Amino acid sequence: MAVGAFTVGATTVTKATPTATPLGRVVPAPASVTPGKTPYRITHDTAIQVDGSREARRIGEYLAGILRPSTGYRLPLSTHAGHGIQLRLTKGSFGAEGYRLDSGPSGVTLTAAHAAGLFHGVQTLRQLLPAAVEKNSVQRGPWQIAGGTIEDSPRYAYRGAMLDVSRHFFTVAQVKRYIDELALYKINELHLHLSDDQGWRIAIDSWPRLATYGGSTEVGGGAGGYYTKADYQEIVRYASSRYLEVVPEIDMPGHTNAALASYADLNCDGVAPSLYTGTDVGFSSLCVGKDLTYDFVDDVVRELAALTPGRYLHIGGDEAHSTSHEDYVKFMDRVQPIVTKYGKTVIAWHQITGAHPVKGALAQYWGLDDTDAAEKAQVAAAAKNGTGLILSPADRVYLDMKYTEDTPLGQDWAGLVEVKRSYDWDPGNYLAGVPTSAIRGVEAPLWSETIVTGANIDYMAFPRLPGVAELGWSPASTHDWDTYKVRLAAQAPRWDALGIDYYRSPQVPWPAS
Structure with missing residues (x-):
């Protein structure tokens, strides 16, 4: 949590504000993470920009279907460049299922060579947002995505x-x-x-x-x-x-x-x-x-x-x-x-x-x-x-x-x-x-x-x-139980939001209910 201060009359009030989920705190662990300084915040002005391909539009509609109920935002799909979330299919060394995620104050861009990679990138994007994004009713934000870059592709096909x-x-x-x-x-x-x-x-x-x-x-x-x-x-x-x-x-x-x-x-x-x-x-x-x-x-x-x-x-x-x-x-x-x-x-x-x-x-x-x-x-x-x-x-x-x-x-x-x-x-x-x-x-x-x-x-x-x-x-190289169990524990609020019952293993440091 980040802590900010403001003054009411002669009294200084300290207020905790949620921080964005670090880029590496997702499951499965990404292949490469480069943290940035400034997150992107989804607001009522955010649009989902897609290229002209049918696959990108379909994945954009899928993403909007996840985000709209919980944020309450319109999140229109658009083919015009601008601020927001961009989904791009382009030639590159991403492989059949790899993707790149770039996040900064002006927006988030997901890039992949194939639709499967773009879809997998969307799953990472979901986990970078608060767990409440999975709910089917309007929730309180903010909806922040940490700044930086993820380059990711699977070990096994x-x-x-x-x-x-x-x-x-x-x-x-x-x-x-x-x-x-x-x-x-x-x-x-x-x-x-x-x-x-x-x-x-x-x-x-x-x-x-x-x-x-x-x-x-x-x-x-x-x-x-x-x-x-x-x-x-x-x-x-x-x-x-x-x-x-x-x-x-x-x-x-x-x-x-x-x-x-x-x-x-x-x-x-x-x-x-x-x-x-x-x-x-x-x-x-x-x-x-x-x-x-x-x-x-x-x-x-x-x-x-x-x-x-x-x-x-x-x-x-x-x-x-x-x-x-x-x-x-x-x-x-x-x-x-x-x-x-x-x-x-x-x-x-x-x-x-x-x-x-x-x-x-x-x-x-x-x-x-x-x-x-x-x-x-x-x-x-x-x-x-x-x-x-x-x-x-x-x-x-x-x-x-x-x-x-x-x-x-x-x-x-x-x-x-x-x-x-x-x-x-x-x-x-x-x-x-x-x-x-x-x-x-x-x-x-x-x-x-x-x-x-x-x-x-x-x-x-x-x-x-x-x-x-x-x-x-x-x-x-990313496989390490001590770090994994912390990332796994952070998934629990998401499962709660999705209505997934799960075994609360004593081996995992689950967040307090």
Whole structure:
């Protein structure tokens, strides 16, 4: 706080005035910060200036939609230069997602080479304003943005979060809310776990009972649900508007009871099992020896690929305990070419490294710090042979793990994962023997065996999600728990303003309520 003095009669009165948030006190930490002396203050005269591009105008409208309700200002969009907030797309060495923010007394300028960078810059701008800017009613200012320059770009191109909609189903509105939360921290990949033993969540025209029957329940025996093709396309559209790419997952050959229950012919014995509402894993398998299995996979992948403009399609491949190793390899060897045939890049859980990953495939590592050395060596060998890795170590970034023994939600099979443990590791050297060039990024999965509501999602994701986002975005040189926990604590009023419930970890110096 800054302190100013003024005189009333013969009495000198001291009044505290809020100071602008320092440029470096954001999450993820920017790559480079150069502080300036004089902040910019948004007032009723401020306009948002955009260039003539459709992308800049769309991002300008998004920014205005955040600022107008809380400031009460008109903040008109304009293509005329002047004082205010300027959004510029121009050629430069910003990369695909980088940006530059320049702030001073006459205004703020955000510059990027691509729309994604401009959007990420807007997220930084949001965090530089008081948390009350997130509210939907007029709040008291002032609305100051610290002076200086930020030059920023991500460490990794893949920065993901996974939402399991199979164990418990989440509505389009709930997924959209999570997308908005992810966007605030520059997450750019939304991995949707669309099928599992407990539920099939995407309509497939050629196999309609997958959704109507296989999607009719969930863990605990609830009503379940599924996304129509229009629903799924709305999620994809909304994610794209926040510069997230949707990565759909159809888990196979295991985790397939919902499909096996829907169509008896997918079973080797031609007998459909009952729908499943428990939480065990590893008991189901597609019939590897049947040609019908691959007709089924082809139909599902074809329809899902047609709905998905993103680059990736995830084929699962984990916990296939009811499939022999020989059959697992046969299955993956036949299924991966189906994915590439429809123009998508294969992602699978890291067990695929025990088969033959196709060229360009990505393996998602979900092991633990103490996972068997031979399994880690298998992953490292695949990485050396060109398979890219997404790191999701379960005892670090699985958001469904309990914080402590007393956490009312979540599981503990991978251990207890407090906020410091989730943040305090380096993706660049986590797996011995893996070339740095093989690491594509990080992803924070949220499995939903115990997650039922949107509030449950928030509580398990926050405050760990921002730390995973920082591991993916910020330079390794910025990773320091003691400074990070202070920046993280400063996010709490913003979460309060956004209505995000969160775990108040004793490891973090939260501001007094």
